[in-house]
Amino acid sequence: MERGRRSRSTDQASEPSKRRKFVACQRCHAHKIKCSGDQPCAKCRSVGCADECQFTPRDRQVKVSESYLDLLISENRRLKEHSVSSANTAEADHDAESGPARPADVPDESNTSVRNPLIGDRAWFHRYDPSAPPMFIGEAACTAFATRFRRFLTGNNALPHIPRTQYVREEQIAAANATNVQWPSLQQARLLVKIALRQVGYIYHLVLRKSTLEKLEEIYRSGDFDCTVNQCKFFALFAFGEAYSMRVEISSGSRVPGTSYFARALSLVQILPERTSITHLETLLLLSLFSYYLNRRHSALILIGTALRSGLSIGLNHNIPESQLIDPVERQHRIRIWWTIYTFDRMWGSKMGHPSQILDDDIHLDMPSNVSPAQLHEEQFSDTDFVTANINLARIVGETIAKLYSRRKYNETFLQRVQKLLKALKNWVETLPEHLRLNKDDPDINRKHISSLHLSFNQCVILTTRPTLLHLLMKLNESENQDTISQPVLTLGEACIQAARHSHSHILTKWINGSLPVFGYFHAHYLFSAALVLAMSSFLPIGSPSDLGGFETGLEVLRSMSENGNLAASEFYHNLEQVKHCLESRKPKDPKSSQAVRPSTAAASASGPSIPPTKMPTAAAPTATTVPITSIIAPPDGLIDHTSPGYTHPSIPPGSLAVQPAAGGFTTAMTFLEPTMQDFLAQSDFDLGLLHPVDTFMSDESLYTSNGL
Numbered sequence: 001m002e003r004g005r006r007s008r009s010t011d012q013a014s015e016p017s018k019r020r021k022f023v024a025c026q027r028c029h030a031h032k033i034k035c036s037g038d039q040p041c042a043k044c045r046s047v048g049c050a051d052e053c054q055f056t057p058r059d060r061q062v063k064v065s066e067s068y069l070d071l072l073i074s075e076n077r078r079l080k081e082h083s084v085s086s087a088n089t090a091e092a093d094h095d096a097e098s099g100p101a102r103p104a105d106v107p108d109e110s111n112t113s114v115r116n117p118l119i120g121d122r123a124w125f126h127r128y129d130p131s132a133p134p135m136f137i138g139e140a141a142c143t144a145f146a147t148r149f150r151r152f153l154t155g156n157n158a159l160p161h162i163p164r165t166q167y168v169r170e171e172q173i174a175a176a177n178a179t180n181v182q183w184p185s186l187q188q189a190r191l192l193v194k195i196a197l198r199q200v201g202y203i204y205h206l207v208l209r210k211s212t213l214e215k216l217e218e219i220y221r222s223g224d225f226d227c228t229v230n231q232c233k234f235f236a237l238f239a240f241g242e243a244y245s246m247r248v249e250i251s252s253g254s255r256v257p258g259t260s261y262f263a264r265a266l267s268l269v270q271i272l273p274e275r276t277s278i279t280h281l282e283t284l285l286l287l288s289l290f291s292y293y294l295n296r297r298h299s300a301l302i303l304i305g306t307a308l309r310s311g312l313s314i315g316l317n318h319n320i321p322e323s324q325l326i327d328p329v330e331r332q333h334r335i336r337i338w339w340t341i342y343t344f345d346r347m348w349g350s351k352m353g354h355p356s357q358i359l360d361d362d363i364h365l366d367m368p369s370n371v372s373p374a375q376l377h378e379e380q381f382s383d384t385d386f387v388t389a390n391i392n393l394a395r396i397v398g399e400t401i402a403k404l405y406s407r408r409k410y411n412e413t414f415l416q417r418v419q420k421l422l423k424a425l426k427n428w429v430e431t432l433p434e435h436l437r438l439n440k441d442d443p444d445i446n447r448k449h450i451s452s453l454h455l456s457f458n459q460c461v462i463l464t465t466r467p468t469l470l471h472l473l474m475k476l477n478e479s480e481n482q483d484t485i486s487q488p489v490l491t492l493g494e495a496c497i498q499a500a501r502h503s504h505s506h507i508l509t510k511w512i513n514g515s516l517p518v519f520g521y522f523h524a525h526y527l528f529s530a531a532l533v534l535a536m537s538s539f540l541p542i543g544s545p546s547d548l549g550g551f552e553t554g555l556e557v558l559r560s561m562s563e564n565g566n567l568a569a570s571e572f573y574h575n576l577e578q579v580k581h582c583l584e585s586r587k588p589k590d591p592k593s594s595q596a597v598r599p600s601t602a603a604a605s606a607s608g609p610s611i612p613p614t615k616m617p618t619a620a621a622p623t624a625t626t627v628p629i630t631s632i633i634a635p636p637d638g639l640i641d642h643t644s645p646g647y648t649h650p651s652i653p654p655g656s657l658a659v660q661p662a663a664g665g666f667t668t669a670m671t672f673l674e675p676t677m678q679d680f681l682a683q684s685d686f687d688l689g690l691l692h693p694v695d696t697f698m699s700d701e702s703l704y705t706s707n708g709l
Helices: 002-014 026-031 042-046 066-088 091-098 142-154 170-177 186-199 209-222 228-243 259-268 278-293 297-313 328-352 374-380 384-404 414-430 448-477 487-513 522-537 547-563 567-585 668-673 675-682 685-691
Strands: 023-025 055-057 484-486 626-628
Touching: 023 026, 026 042, 142 448, 142 522, 142 567, 170 259, 186 209, 186 228, 209 228, 209 374, 228 259, 228 278, 259 278, 278 297, 278 328, 297 328, 328 374, 328 384, 384 414, 384 448, 414 448, 414 487, 414 668, 414 675, 414 685, 448 484, 448 487, 448 522, 484 487, 487 522, 487 547, 487 668, 487 675, 522 547, 522 567, 547 567, 668 675
Parallel strands: none
Antiparallel strands: 023 055, 484 626
């Protein structure tokens, strides 16, 4: 009988109980009286509060062991201590210390909607300084790419980013402004303005050429030198005139001529006008562009951002009715000022990896057009086709930053996005008017604005393809499960190398001919970008060991530009020097070794990873999805053989510079005519999304990690 009662008791306990003994209605709980647990409970029914009887479940109590609590406390303490020191440690160390990530944290690489696989979850910053906030390091910046390459060469993922120190500081600008800058003589003012219009006015629409010269004459004729708006604009123009006509700043103490005029204009310009004007926007554009000559990239971005917002306040992104602005020159000037703001916004952002400040969908403005009669147009404006080509290229650059270097999520795979960008670049170069194409037979006759346009195009190709080039280099360095590399990866790597070779050759020709601007920013930047790619190319079968000679040449030219006072060249030269040290650390200790220069696993430097001996046929031959790799070409014995055939120039003493030839007039446009590139551009989204998933597997830790900076 006792066994039967125990059995019934067990059966009752196994069934869901209708009486919830672990709860009490709110009224019983408040009065601290026993509750029957019914709904409504007996007490509430007896006092007529059945409708108000509400239950609140009591907190569930779970018994845990004391050792488990001690474990949680120690783990919490360890994580707090680790978070303090993690700012100066590598993320690889962090992962090893914290243990393996949970399966939920591992990205699903088969999912085509995954975000850009090239960058990490966290942004780059310089080391934290309590006295100042850290500086953001954009992934699209060439200096950031140089840091990635140095990390690969040394095998040290904690290698710090090289901070920018070569720029004109605020105290120097204040000192330059304190020199009591005055208006120059009329003759000197004419020369300075004409130099500025000639050097930068034909590349970017900044002012009306004839109207600006007429206004200058009017100021000197009337003696009206006190107007702040005019003073800001013309002092900014004087700064460009001095930068292109002088070799040293006389009075300000800065290395860059024109700094005094720039400082004076910057101190007078209104950053926050309630009602802006076109002249005010002209000044902001001039100051933003000249900021690059002082290597003040952040200032340039802030100034162009101010110009963009001020332009929105007067509706520059919309067409103004002709009834409100009848003068065709003023209408066209208004249109072109906006598109210059747009171009600067995209281009400046690409130098540092910052997003565009306005979407294309929010712009409802006509493209630039010609003004009649033709003589009037030529007096005031640059070539319309050139301005339009610059705008369209800036649009592609903005899309490149958004689609390849941002942390947005896209439905397309990485290769699909690269393909669309390269299709846009191919269409851009194919539709370029004949008079804007480079002269392959005689590069010397190419005018400055055409040269600048094609260098910008080459840089956009490099920006689009160089992550894949670095990925290819890293894949060849891996020794396990890396037997094949797909044809699209080889094709993109080849395109990047060809663009770098062409930029390098074009800039070097200008340097030899003496036509390279001494204090300009962009030629130094393009040369630095090309030199990095050439250094990488020397390690790859699709490149050439002699490309290392082009790297050394770029280093030499940047050194010379730096010694002449170019601040941007000083920064880039210092970065390339560090890359050179990393390259030298990979050379074998015995140059006469049978392994040539490519370090084997046994002979490689302890500080850097080894590249296994592999082999790859030329990328243009196969058309299959993947290409087997069996060996790799060895680089030369030294960093450069200055006496190597094909890498000297008659106008340069032997052994002083190595010149990367243009290979019979080769231009970057020819890259799109290569069969492998045509095959890549012709592949469907389905093929790129499913047949080549291996090409989008780059992990956050192996390429674009952000800890330690």
